[in-house]
Amino acid sequence: YVRSTPKEVDAQLEKALKEANACDDKSENCAPQWDTVEELSAAKAHMKADKKADPTQNDPLEAFCKDNEDADECRVYDN
């Protein structure tokens, strides 16, 4: 398994938006297409939020300390 990348979501979202915009809502039911757009927009927003909430992704020191617990910069004593 490989984690889906933001790029893949973008590609899917663009495709879904094209489909939804091409749908003629006067003659047919376009709800499923727009529902897909909403689903992908939400997935993208969730990815962003997860990244923001993960300190190892946006703090260089945290990212370094994840792999080097014993480095001088990273040691933490709780006593």
Next chain:
Amino acid sequence: MLYEFDGCFASQNPNPAPNFTWFLLSDPDTAYFVLRVYSIAMMKQSSTMRSQTLAKGAVPRAVYAKASRPSARRALEVRADQTVVIGLAADSGCGKSTFMRRMTGIFGGSPKPPAGGNPDSNTLISDMTTVICLDDYHAHDRNGRKVLNITALCPEAQNFDLMYEHVKALKEGKAVDKPIYNHVTGLLDPAERIESPEILVIEGLHPFFDKRVRDLVDFKIYLDISDDIKFAWKIQRDMAERGHSLDSIKKSIEARKPDFSAYIDPQKKDADVIIQVLPTQLVPDQEGKYLRVRLIQKEGKKLFDPSYLFDEGSTISWIPCGRKLTCSFPGIKMFYGPDTFYGEEVSVLEMDGQFDKLEELIYVESHLSNTSAKFYGEITQQMLKNSSFPGSNNGTGLFQTLVGLKVREVYERIVKKEVVPV
């Protein structure tokens, strides 16, 4: 070498007697080391041992850290013989995931996807809670729905039989193999194994739609976002995305609306608590910048008591800003009073406006009663901890945190056991 030292669990008593002892054994030659914790809880059961091999001369940082954190203590607790099921219903993009983060934060630990499984899994597991996304019970994948011409909001798109079987099994303490709906590809991926947790949270569009599932849920929460606010939030969320426009956001909300009104919205009449988010009444506001948030709490439930302001059962409108509290524009307005909701007795707690300094929140919190907090200022402390989440400066964050504490109380009342506040 053998080190021995005493410590205490968190306690309200300023000078508590030591109630556990650590033994730290280290052998300088092999650099192998064992930590043993003896506590009152452990008199009844086997000891917990943590051991790890370290490079010579390295400091056992992880063990020091773990030994003093609540998560390490929780390992000493007895597994409850009953799973408590919490249900959360809301439409997509209404802040379910923020609410989940706040709620699981109250039980401590950070929720993570199942280790080593599908990285696109929607499940989040922490020490005490497992959160399952009900999209995993879609009966058809994205393409299948398109062929049938139905949205994910339709009951036909859900496999309620499987949902019922799984929730029932998990509640009885059995593990299940749950399918995974991949939100990126829109396909149903191979199943993942879910063990029965102490607290099972099911969140999604239809947690209370099917009566069999509804009857299994111990505490039901509904996030009710008004159309204006939904629109404003989705603009904030999607406007920067490539291809999205004001028009496409509007169309997407409009197109899904009939199904939402028919199948999702009616579930709120079954909820125990409803968080309603409405436009403010303090100032004219087109952008949905300020919010009026109402916490609607059902009366007469065995498992929780509604929170109230000043005096239970009265109707009170309160502007906390004045001599004791300086508020910035547009200020804060609180309301509390009894009401009826779909023919049932409810208590409504309301907050309009936003706070931008924490003193304001502690001032408001100190006038709320029945909050299920374990110490003075717990709500404010939780909000501080999660200050980066959306809604942290208005009623959404406050009431989500309050409901999180109610969830803890429901759990304690069912299993008749205390949760150590984190």
